[in-house]
Structure formats: structure tokens, C-alpha cells
Amino acid sequence: MDGERIPWKRIEALMPVNGEIATRLAAVDALQAAWKDVQAQAAPAEVEASLKRRLRRHAIETGIIERLYDVSWGVTEALVAEGLTTEVALAEGEITVSTLDIIRDQFEALAYLVDWVRDGHDLSISFIRGLHGIIVQHQHTYEARDQFGRPVLLPLKAGVWKELDNQITRSDGTVLECTPPLFVEEEMERLVEMWKGTSGQHPVIRAAWLHHRFIQIHPFADGNGRVARALTLLSLQRGHYAPITVDRLQRGEYIAALDEANAGDLRPLVRFFARLEERALRAEIQAPLSPVPQASGALAVAKAYATRLRAREVGELKTKADRSARLAGAVHAHLVRYFEPFSIDLGNVFREFDPRSVTSVDHAAPPDAKSGYWHGQLVHAANLADFYTNLADGSWWVRLHLRVRGSLLRFIAAVQKVGQGETGVLAVTVYGEVLSASSTAGERQELLFRIFEHANTPDSATLVYTDDVEERWPEIQQLVDDALADAIGRFSTHLA
Known part of the structure; x- marks a missing residue:
């Protein structure tokens, strides 16, 4: 039996996005400022290499989201780090030539978008058509349904608006009708015009609006999701933010946020993109490892390092270090106050x-x-959580132990410094593991399994040294609550 059909409707202009979104975006902006400080000290070649790695990850994951192919985590990391080369693909022995061609096309489309923005251009009909043409240049057909509902393969025309109706089937069976072919050109022109009207909005909000409205139109026969995710980079690049990637683990949350937007509430998609942006910025925060001066010789190197050591003691770096430590200490105190009574209650239950x-x-x-x-x-x-942790001076941690019937649940919540040097950025992370817990004194505990792996990666909270702990604590507490519920559930399953 067919699900409910929701008729297509014309796209709507961006309405004010209120509520806690402003606080979330302020956190993104503070993190962006720290990221830009680090980028300013890095060599241009390093900045460009980092951008290409981000684009390669996006290029791989965007096809996985559409179930065009599957690539393991290990192969993904190799391709991201070493490049989308045939040598890497063959060495890993997992990717076919045709799959690699599709991934390369998706990367080239993203590179085209970056160059488009750098050249000072903005959204246009010709740009969107060109983006689609690059993405699908090695995809010659797409799957459709004939009049009897049977799957058929039809030719896919690159950069050409669709000629047949298309629709989106949601997980509950509801069918969303997309813009009919007759009205696509008109709606795309309205999209470009409305986009101009969003110029005063935050880049993350603009990215979410453009993404959803494009998906709503679904102007091409196939490739719409990949084009829509590429378009999120348009406003982020123009606003000097890091590229974001929707990866395979986030597919369910991503689709749920799109469903909320279809129902008229864009905020979940904005929050989702904001978290992705925080993650992307945090992953890129790395203080330069080498001195900036170009002079050679031992004396030049000594002078460069002496300058950096003096900067550590005075000025901005010391301010960041001091305020980061105070903030981390305040978060740590909240965590201790949270865990101590929780431990008592948890013990009573078990x-x-x-x-x-x-x-x-x-x-x-x-x-x-x-x-x-x-x-x-x-x-x-x-x-x-995709960031480099600086543990040189330790971390601010709280550890919970639960011992039941020969097994031990260890749960750690910690505040860690992000990046090398004093970046002013912190991350609150969670970790869980289950071990054997023999009553024999001195006997080594055996790790049975980790609670959180790639298949169920928990969220994390990013802080910057200018944050207020009271404003950010509800988000941190929610992170810990959710992760603890998951950890206790998996531990209980293990006991059963």
C-alpha cells in the first residue's frame, strides 16, 4: 500500500531563525576566530593541503550517503590523506575504477565551487548546472520507475533539468512530491533571487536554507543530494568557514533534520550544520610547528623560538592559556558535581x-x-571526534567505575586542549569501555570492548576561552547524559 502523498509546493524565502540558534552560532564564530588565527600563522601550502583533504573526505562520503558505493573507514582515511589516486585505490584493493571516477568527479565539483567563490562569483543558474555536470560526468544512467512501478535505467543528462516527475520517499512511507518539470526553471530562478535576499544572515543558516530549498525542488533527474551538499560549501567559503562533510554515520540525523525542514522548521538542520562546522573547525586547529621567519641558520632559528617563548609568557597566548585553564577548571567542577551524586544513585540501582x-x-x-x-x-x-588533542600538561577528567558480576564499566568525561600550542580551544569528550574485573588482587584487567567506536560515535562539545561555563553547561550535560545512557545500556546488555 502506498504511503501518504504530500503535494509539491513552491519554495519559501528564509524566515527568521530564533531560539537558542544564536548562542550556538556565536560559539561557531568564536571557534572560527581561533581557527583563522592559526591559519594566519601557517604556510599557504599547508592551508591549501588541509582544504583539499576536507574536500576529498566530502567527495567520498557524499556518494556513500546516496548508497552509490561503499568504502571502508580505513580506505577512506588513506584516500583522504594520500589523494584520490589509482595507486592508493589499487593498493587498498577495495575500490573499482568506476567508483574512483565518481569520487574524483565529486571532488572536482567541490574544487570548482571553491575556485568560483575565490573568483568573486555567487550563486547562479549556470553555476548550478555546471556543478551538476561535473558531479555526474561519469554517471551515464539513473534508476527510475516505469508506468508499472518496475525499475528501469534511463539516460542521465549532465547539467540538464529533469524531464520526468521525481519524488522523495521518507522512512515512514510518506511520499514528498518535488517540483514538476514544467516549473523547475521558474523555481530555480526564484531560488537564486531569494538567495540574494539572505545575504545578511549567518553563513550556516544560509547553507541550511539553500540546501533544503534545492532538495525541495529536486531539479535534476539524479544527483540532487550530491549537488545540494556541495552547495552548502558556497556560503561557508564566502564567509571563510571550514568545509563540512555529512558522513555515513550521520545519515539518519541528517535525513531527520531534512524532514523537519520539510515540515517547516529549519532549525534542526541549522543546528546539525552548526555541529558539523564546529567539528570541521576544531579538526583544523593546529598551531604551526615551525617558526615563521624565512631566514636560515642556527641563530635565526634560535631567535624565532625565543620570540615564541616570550609570546607564551606575555600577550595573547598567555591570555588564551590562562582563560582556557579557568574555563576548563570550571567545566571540570561542574562534571565532578554531576558525577558524584550520580555514582551513588547508580550504585543503588545495580x-x-x-x-x-x-x-x-x-x-x-x-x-x-x-x-x-x-x-x-x-x-x-x-x-x-576528529581533532588533535594536546595532553602535554594533562587534562581535566572525571572517571566513573561500575563493577557488576565480574565486569567493569569505565566511563571518562574529560576536557581536553585542542591543537598544538595555546589555541584557546577546548573539547569536552566522553569515553567508555568494558573490562573484566576479577576480584583477585593485582590481576590484570582485560579490555573486553570499547563503548564508542565509528559505528556509534558520540557527540562532543567545543569550547573557546571566551565562553561562559553557565551558558554552555546545559549542552555539556546533555552530551554526558546521552553518552552515559548509551554506555550503561551496552554494559547491561553485556551482563545479560
Whole structure:
């Protein structure tokens, strides 16, 4: 039985996006400022190489989202790091030549978009057609349905508006009718005109609006999702933000946010894109490893390092370091106050199941020597959240233990420095693992499994040294609540 059909409707202009969105975007902007400071100190070649890595990741994931192909995490990382070359693909032995061609096309489209913005151009009909033409240049057919509902392959015309009706089938079976072919040209012209009217809005809001309205029209026979995700980079590049990537793990949340936008509420999609932007900016924050001066010789190097050491003691770097430490300490205090009563309540619950169950909480912060604990666990959490963690001076952590029937749940919430040097950026991360917990004194605990891996990566919270802990705490608490619920659920399943 067919699901409910929702008739197509004309796209609407951007309405004011209110609520907590402004606070979220202010956090994005503060993070962007830190990112731009780091970029200003880096060599142009390093900045360009970083951008290309971001575009390669987007190019790979955008096709996975559409289920055009599947690429493992390991191969993805190799292609992102080393380039979309035949040598890398063949060495990994997983990607066909035709799949690599599609990924390259998607990368070339993103590179075309970046060059378009750098040349001072904006959204236009010809640009959108050209973007589609590059994305699908190695895709010659698409799957459609004939009058009897049977799948058929039809020729795909690059850069040409659709000639047949298309629609979006949601997970609940509801069918959203897209703009009929007769009205596509008119609606696309309205899209470009309305886009100009959004010029005063935040780039993340503009990206979400353009993305959704384009999806609503669905102007091409195929490739609409890939074009729409590429178009998110248009406003971000113009506003000097980092490119974002919707990856395979976020597909469900992404589609749910689009469904909310279809129902008239753009805010979930804006929040989703804001989180992606935070993640992208945070991943790119790396202080330069080499001195900026170009003079050669031991004396020049010594002078460069002496200048950097003096800057660490005075001025902006010291301000960032001091304020970051105060903020991290304040977040840590909130975490301790959260976990201590929670541990007692959790122990009471599990003692009904096992009278011998035990809970405990420990914590540390710099300069305590214990702040250097859990190095491997925190690096793992940082890798999942896609950022470089600076653990040289330790971290601000809280550890919860739950021992039940020979098994141990270890859960760690930590505030970590992001990037090398004093970037002024912090990340609140969570980590969970289950170990054997023998009662024999001194016996080594065996790691049974980690709670969070690529298949169920938890969110993280990004802070900058100018943030106010009281404003950001509700978001951090929600992160910890959700991660704890997941960890306790998986631990309970293991016990069963």
C-alpha cells in the first residue's frame, strides 16, 4: 500500500531563525576566530593541503550517503590523506575504477565551487548546472520507475533539468512530491533571487536554507543530494568557514533534520550544520610547528623560538592559556558535581541486581600528576571526534567505575586542549569501555570492548576561552547524559 502523498509546493524565502540558534552560532564564530588565527600563522601550502583533504573526505562520503558505493573507514582515511589516486585505490584493493571516477568527479565539483567563490562569483543558474555536470560526468544512467512501478535505467543528462516527475520517499512511507518539470526553471530562478535576499544572515543558516530549498525542488533527474551538499560549501567559503562533510554515520540525523525542514522548521538542520562546522573547525586547529621567519641558520632559528617563548609568557597566548585553564577548571567542577551524586544513585540501582556491585568516582586536573592519566583513552576519544588533542600538561577528567558480576564499566568525561600550542580551544569528550574485573588482587584487567567506536560515535562539545561555563553547561550535560545512557545500556546488555 502506498504511503501518504504530500503535494509539491513552491519554495519559501528564509524566515527568521530564533531560539537558542544564536548562542550556538556565536560559539561557531568564536571557534572560527581561533581557527583563522592559526591559519594566519601557517604556510599557504599547508592551508591549501588541509582544504583539499576536507574536500576529498566530502567527495567520498557524499556518494556513500546516496548508497552509490561503499568504502571502508580505513580506505577512506588513506584516500583522504594520500589523494584520490589509482595507486592508493589499487593498493587498498577495495575500490573499482568506476567508483574512483565518481569520487574524483565529486571532488572536482567541490574544487570548482571553491575556485568560483575565490573568483568573486555567487550563486547562479549556470553555476548550478555546471556543478551538476561535473558531479555526474561519469554517471551515464539513473534508476527510475516505469508506468508499472518496475525499475528501469534511463539516460542521465549532465547539467540538464529533469524531464520526468521525481519524488522523495521518507522512512515512514510518506511520499514528498518535488517540483514538476514544467516549473523547475521558474523555481530555480526564484531560488537564486531569494538567495540574494539572505545575504545578511549567518553563513550556516544560509547553507541550511539553500540546501533544503534545492532538495525541495529536486531539479535534476539524479544527483540532487550530491549537488545540494556541495552547495552548502558556497556560503561557508564566502564567509571563510571550514568545509563540512555529512558522513555515513550521520545519515539518519541528517535525513531527520531534512524532514523537519520539510515540515517547516529549519532549525534542526541549522543546528546539525552548526555541529558539523564546529567539528570541521576544531579538526583544523593546529598551531604551526615551525617558526615563521624565512631566514636560515642556527641563530635565526634560535631567535624565532625565543620570540615564541616570550609570546607564551606575555600577550595573547598567555591570555588564551590562562582563560582556557579557568574555563576548563570550571567545566571540570561542574562534571565532578554531576558525577558524584550520580555514582551513588547508580550504585543503588545495580545493587538491587547484584548486592556486591560497587561504584566509584575519581577525578584530577592540572597541575596534579594524575591529570596525565587515561592518555590512550583520551586520544581515542579525540580521534573519534576528529581533532588533535594536546595532553602535554594533562587534562581535566572525571572517571566513573561500575563493577557488576565480574565486569567493569569505565566511563571518562574529560576536557581536553585542542591543537598544538595555546589555541584557546577546548573539547569536552566522553569515553567508555568494558573490562573484566576479577576480584583477585593485582590481576590484570582485560579490555573486553570499547563503548564508542565509528559505528556509534558520540557527540562532543567545543569550547573557546571566551565562553561562559553557565551558558554552555546545559549542552555539556546533555552530551554526558546521552553518552552515559548509551554506555550503561551496552554494559547491561553485556551482563545479560
